[in-house]
Amino acid sequence: MIALVDCNNFYVSCERVFDPTLWGRPVVVLSNNDGCIVARSEEAKALGILMGKPVFQIKSLLRKHRVAIRSSNYTLYGDMSRRVMETLRRLCPVVENYSIDEAFLDLDGIADMTGHGRHLREVVRRWTGIPVSVGIAPSKSLAKLANKHAKRTDAGVLVLADRDSQTEALRKTAVGDLWGVGRRYARMLRRNGMESALDLREADDKWVLDRMTVVGLKMVHELRGIPCFECELEAPSKKSLIKSCSFGRPVTALSELEEAVSVYATGAAERLRMQDGVARVITVFIMTNRFQTENPQHAESAKISLLSGTNDTRIFVSHALELLRRIYRDGYRYIKVGVMFDEIEPRGRAQLGLFDDKRDVSVRLMLAVDAINRQFGNDAIRVASCGRRPQWRMRREKLSRRFTTRFDELLQVRV
DNA sequence: TCTGGGGTCCTAGGACCC
DNA sequence: TCTGGGGTCCTAGGACCC
Numbered sequence: 001m002i003a004l005v006d007c008n009n010f011y012v013s014c015e016r017v018f019d020p021t022l023w024g025r026p027v028v029v030l031s032n033n034d035g036c037i038v039a040r041s042e043e044a045k046a047l048g049i050l051m052g053k054p055v056f057q058i059k060s061l062l063r064k065h066r067v068a069i070r071s072s073n074y075t076l077y078g079d080m081s082r083r084v085m086e087t088l089r090r091l092c093p094v095v096e097n098y099s100i101d102e103a104f105l106d107l108d109g110i111a112d113m114t115g116h117g118r119h120l121r122e123v124v125r126r127w128t129g130i131p132v133s134v135g136i137a138p139s140k141s142l143a144k145l146a147n148k149h150a151k152r153t154d155a156g157v158l159v160l161a162d163r164d165s166q167t168e169a170l171r172k173t174a175v176g177d178l179w180g181v182g183r184r185y186a187r188m189l190r191r192n193g194m195e196s197a198l199d200l201r202e203a204d205d206k207w208v209l210d211r212m213t214v215v216g217l218k219m220v221h222e223l224r225g226i227p228c229f230e231c232e233l234e235a236p237s238k239k240s241l242i243k244s245c246s247f248g249r250p251v252t253a254l255s256e257l258e259e260a261v262s263v264y265a266t267g268a269a270e271r272l273r274m275q276d277g278v279a280r281v282i283t284v285f286i287m288t289n290r291f292q293t294e295n296p297q298h299a300e301s302a303k304i305s306l307l308s309g310t311n312d313t314r315i316f317v318s319h320a321l322e323l324l325r326r327i328y329r330d331g332y333r334y335i336k337v338g339v340m341f342d343e344i345e346p347r348g349r350a351q352l353g354l355f356d357d358k359r360d361v362s363v364r365l366m367l368a369v370d371a372i373n374r375q376f377g378n379d380a381i382r383v384a385s386c387g388r389r390p391q392w393r394m395r396r397e398k399l400s401r402r403f404t405t406r407f408d409e410l411l412q413v414r415v
Numbered sequence: 416t417c418t419g420g421g422g423t424c425c426t427a428g429g430a431c432c433c
Numbered sequence: 434t435c436t437g438g439g440g441t442c443c444t445a446g447g448a449c450c451c
Contacts (some may be wrong), residue, residue: 291417
């Protein structure tokens with residue numbers, strides 16, 4: 001049996017741990033640049049505030065109901081997520097860290113599933129302050145479903161062990177609410193007369209395969225209680241990596257785009273070295289604001305394949321700048337640039353180029369740079385093209401403190 | 416004025432090989 | 434008139450996830 005532990009309204013819950021005045025009132029957390037709603041408390045959901053909604057469209061609603069607003073604080077959420085996952089690992093040997101706020105647990109050998117679910121819930125709540133829901137079933141897809149229904153119960157735990165309870169839960173679930181059925185598939189399924197998740201479970205294999213590929217077929221088998229997705233203990237290393245962010249305001253000058261590209265290439269390279277990988281393909285893309293249709297639009301990307309993989313920031317930055325200059329056009333109001341690495345391999349296994357020496361110097365230099373930045377702060381050493389005090393940085397006007405990772409931002413309690 | 420960021424997997428079709 | 438059979442690799446695009 002598999003359990004899915006899912007943190008309730010995770011970003012909002014993180015904010016509430018450190019600010020009790022947020023309890024009992026509507027709270028939303030915004031995306032980067034304070035653009036869209038990405039998390040809502042139950043009270044905010046009850047007001048009809050939708051996920052992904054642009055903030056400027058519901059400004060008056062937010063004001064009218066005195067909704068508390070926070071910018072995304074990923075430093076805080078990342079650290080809180082780590083605490084939740086570590087807590088779960090103490091309680092269960094097999095934990096797959098599925099996303100920032102969800103984990104699959106393998107519960108084989110446990111007799112009292114409901115009791116164990118409650119225990120997980122209580123301990124996580126006590127140790128981290130984060131409320132979670134637990135769904136338990138024979139497959140991941142059914143565990144997801146169980147979790148969705150568990151959220152609506154007071155106990156916060158639901159076990160779907162037998163066929164009857166599964167059938168009942170599937171009957172009550174719209175087909176579009178299933179894990180693995182997005183907007184397009186939902187529309188297609190409804191067109192073919194399938195409204196409930198139960199309809200899809202009963203569908204013909206060949207029919208599903210033809211329309212939803214083997215991925216969809218596996219999911220349908222899982223709904224029948226046949227596990228097709230195992231729990232993965234080790235997080236697989238990334239095969240590609242993107243660093244990109246919208247600007248706080250439109251940018252037209254090449255020099256500013258060059259700074260941004262340098263910063264993103266540097267950041268992506270750091271992440272690459274954290275998984276001890278090297279990348280061979282670099283892509284740079286730029287785009288204007290596609291929602292402002294009255295302005296001229298330009299979106300383009302360019303890429304280059306290196307002869308052999310590298311993790312050297314300097315190499316990435318110089319290629320990325322070259323690619324940017326190739327696609328940049330004067331006179332457009334750009335809203336976003338990004339840097340992507342592909343064909344990532346583990347460093348030890350990477351194929352050397354015909355003319356490479358061992359590149360020891362570069363590897364040792366990057367190790368030193370990372371060590372210095374760890375000790376003295378992230379920007380202690382960087383390439384000069386990153387610029388100083390960039391003007392294009394994203395907006396985060398309602399940012400809470402990094403309570404758990406910075407001494408100078410610790411919560412203060414007065415008695 | 417204002418609309419997120421970061422990933423994975425699968426398939427079809429074209430180019431190319433012998 | 435008539436034009437093989439069997440493969441691999443790559444890319445773009447489409448679907449999904451949080």
